[in-house]
Amino acid sequence: MVTSRRALVATVLTGVGLLGGLLLGPTRPAPAADVPGLSGWLAEPLSPPDPRTGTPAQVAAFFTRLTPAQAAAYTTRYPAIVGNLDGAPLASRYTANQARFPQSAGRQILAFDDRGDGLITEVLGDLETADRVTVLVPGVDTRLADFDTGLGGVQRRATGWQARQLFDRVLAADPGARVAVVAWLGYDPPEGMGRATLREDRAAAGAAALDRFVDGLVLGRPDRSVAVVGHSYGSTVAGLAAPGLSSQVTDLVAIGSPGMGVTGRAGLRTGAEVWACAAPDDWIRRVPGLRVLGVGHGRLPSDPGFGARPLPCDDVDGHDGYFVPGTTALGAMADIARPRSGQDPR
DSSP: OHHHHHHHHHHHHHHHHHHHHHHHSOOOOOOOOOOTTHHHHHTOTTOOOOTTTOOHHHHHHHHHHSOHHHHHHHHHHOHHHHTTOTTSOHHHHHHHHHHHOGGGTTSEEEEEEOSTTOEEEEEEEOTTTOSEEEEEEOOTTOOGGGTTTOGGGOGGGOHHHHHHHHHHHHHHHOTTOOEEEEEEEOSOOOOTTSHHHHSSHHHHHHHHHHHHHHHHHHTTOTTOEEEEEEETHHHHHHHHHGGGSOTTEEEEEEESOSOOSSSSGGGGOOSSEEEEEOOTTOGGGGSOOOEETTEEOOSOTTSGGGOOEEOOOTTOOSTTOTTSTTOHHHHHHHHHHSOOOSSOOO
């Protein structure tokens, strides 16, 4: 009997240890392959910045030194680098990504990578002249393959479609608005509800990429303001990015959020206005607002105790209905996405 009890205890402890290793141990995502053409790019006699470490300011300074013919030659020879290089001229990035993604003709693709689950960033509006830019950060299970069609073929889950609804709603209210909306799949979201979703490794990597992307958006544009809208796990990315985001980011919006990586609004360490909501029947409301030993994402920002300003969403259906035309959530986000004048319109 004693032996059998000891065996049972040992089995339980082993299971606990395995579970702890699964949840609390370090994640080991597959290492990313080298950027195509990287060795040739780094060997160029004009010494272009390393795309892995160069800042948007350094990239912009490099392109400023080039003649139009030289810039075009770099774009032609290294489309996989130029097309994803924050700080590079918009026209060069659009051209590079059109060459790599021919089926995107007529669209403004600011980044594109078809390796693995894929990355893509699309611009709606004129990013050269926009005074106000809104960046939409998607969540779990978003991939290049369903960027336009949505997970499971459900269109309202598609990041590209969501960005289009927001952009159209802004222009419907203010046809002359100098705005752009960016659908930013610039990180690798977790798949399903496994360990990567419970942890913040992917969010931390996404946050670093988001900080860099926004730095590129405001480079040379001190008059431009930016809003960041994070949906689901995308709000966790936005939360971890918040302390490093440019001060030109005036608003952070968390919709259907499992947590922003902090216990309350003060933990975001940002001067931006923070907004949040969760639809009445959004399953995210059942997620425990905890963050323990690297598992979980902290208090839900839709919880009044978090300290975010409430965004209306009582008429939203489920976890993916925030961008459906006619909803109060879409209207409120469109108000936030409009350019600001001397007075706060909210």
